[in-house]
Amino acid sequence: MSDLIDDPMQGENAPEFSVSEISGAVKRTIEGEFSHVRVRGEVGRVSRPRSGHVYMDLKDDRAVLAGVIWKGIAARLPVQPEEGMEVVATGRLTTFPGQSRYQIVIEDIKPAGVGALMAMLEARKKALAGEGLFAPERKRPLPFLPEVIGVVTSPSGAVIRDILHRLRDRFPRKVLIWPVAVQGERCAPEVTRAIEGFNALTPGGALPRPDLLIVARGGGSIEDLWGFNEESVVRAAAASDIPLISAVGHETDTTLIDYTSDKRAPTPTAAAELAVPVRLDLLAWLDNQDARLTHALTQGVATRGQRLRDLSRALPRVETLVEVPRQRLDAWSDRLPAALIRGVQLRRVKLSEAAGALRPGLLxxxxxxxxxxxxxxxARLNLHTLKRDIEGKRRDLDGLTRRFTDAATRQQQGWRDRLDGLERLRETLGYKATLKRGYAVVRGDGDVVTTKAEAAKARALEIEFADGVLDIGQGAGPKPARKSTKPKGTPPDQGSLF
Structure with a gap:
């Protein structure tokens, strides 16, 4: 490589690739070297677009690997990946030339051990409990004796045989079986559809709607029972209008459907025992109640019969009770014919007397x-005369009304004029008007002072002007309260004005 850098002419002899060609070469190299791998890591970002594919990241403390699960594979996964899970993904490495990155096409993904499953289960349990799906007040009582029982379980396992056998021993009922897969990737969707399907049945229809549901499965590992921990199954059980008994696993096994069901049974056989009472026990109870009722009725009739006989001995005989009324009836029957004849004769005499006075000429x-x-x-009742009389009386009444109004008005005006005159006289005679003309009232120790000697003896003087009172203290003693025996508006003595 260093030689090629040092010799530019030699670098020009290297083969030339297009972008697509080099991307294809890289893709073939990676797929050839890593055709099938298993990768362990923590699930990071998870994306589920409308296409149904699942895009996710696998990461550890130093690197991130992009992953994709195609729609068909994602639908068959027993456990759906969630952010924060530690998983083992199996698939093949490939590249995505459109973004110049490599990724793993996941064909199978499983939690990395039981600890990861339990952590995911606890997180899901806490989330569903926060929504109130496990609240005790949501649970409904089971029917005492359901007519139809719906069972959601595998039709080929021992569970359904145990349930049917126990129902037949205790109290035979009609049973509708909805076959489902009780483990694997088909378990959760089939159990969800079964619960929703039973609830969708119409009461009284051709296929009767169950009065009680039992969701049952035998024991197994946490992976085998995982379908009953799925959120869709839990929500379907919580939304069921039909009371539901969960009987998944053995007594020590607990799944999330147990928390949302109306009753949890430790085993499928116990679920059948919870569903119906024992028929023989009911018959024995009924026979006992019938015997008690018969005994109570017999004893009540006997007690009332004895009481009636005791009371009858204290009553007089019937012959004694009717002797006096019988004699009275005989006496009245003897007197009745003569009384009837006497009454007819009296009425005939009265009729004759009245008929003698009723002569046609007199009538x-x-x-x-x-x-x-x-x-x-x-003739005297002439309508015109009556109207004229009424009109005259109406005119007289109107005249009297006007006279009364005028007299009342004049009298009221006279009273008002007298009151005005008296008020003016009161104002003229009162000492307040005198004060306005420049005079004043002198009081010493609360009393009116009329002489100089009395003013000198007073410990405190008080001078009242038209616009207020002026206090003049003349002593160390306390000021006594002013006393006045004159009525309001009475003028003071002439000597006190100055």
Missing amino acids: RRGVEGDRRRLHNTA
Whole structure:
């Protein structure tokens, strides 16, 4: 290389490549040397465009390797890559000439050990719990005796046989089985579709909608049970309108669907026991209740019969009760014919007396007299006369109203004039008007002072002018409160004005 630099003419003899040719050569070299590799690193940036492909970065503390997972491979992955996961990616190295970079086309990706899976599981659990999907108040009670039970599990495993056998022993019910894959990349989407499909059934339709769902699977490793930790399965269980029992794994196995289900069963057999009661126990309880009810009814009837017999011994005999009413009835029946004849005779005599006074001529004279009185009264009731009388009385009423108004107005004006005159007189006679003419009122120790001697004896003087009061102190003692026995507006003595 140094020789070529030193000799420019020799450098001109080197082969010349186009950009595409040199990119193709680099691509063939890298793909030939690294046709199949396994790379361990931490997942960095993850991008999922609408095409369905997954673009990601694999990194460690010193380098970053770009990676791509094509759509078909990404759909079959048992565990989807997430940022921060430590994974082992298997694929082939290639280049992307459009951006002059190399990348790994990933054909398989797995978490780097159980620790990575558990860390991802804890992070997903914390995120879903923050959304409230694990809240106890979201859980619904299981139906006591469901008519139809939907089971989401593998149709070929021992789980479905255990569930059917336990249901047949306890209380036979109708069972609908939705076959799904219980591990691998098809597990999560199929279980999600099964839960949503059962919920989409119409109640009372040709295919009955289950009253209870059981999602079941046998035990296994964390990788085998990972499908029941997927977010789609957890959200489908949380959104289910049908009460759901999760029975995934053995008693020590815990998946995220256990937290969102309405009830967790340690085993699939225990899920069947939670789903239905024991029929024989119900029959025994029913027989016991029937015996108790029969005994209670029999004892109640016997007790009331004995009480009725005790009360009947204290009652008098029927013959004794009806003897007096029977005699009274016989006496009234003997007196009834004579009373009827007597009543008819009395009414006949009254009718004869009334008929004797009702002669036709007398009735005609009475009718003629009433008719004449009616005509006379009608003649006096002339409508024109009544209207004229009403008009006259209305005019009289209007005249009286005007006179009353005028008299009231004059009287009110007279009272107002008298009040104005009295007010002017009060102002004239009051001492306030005198003060305005230049006089003043002198008070000593609160009383009006009329002489010089009284003013000299007072400890404090107070002079009232028209615009206020002036205090003149003449002593060391306290100023007494002013006392006045004169009513408001009364002028002071003539000697106090100056």
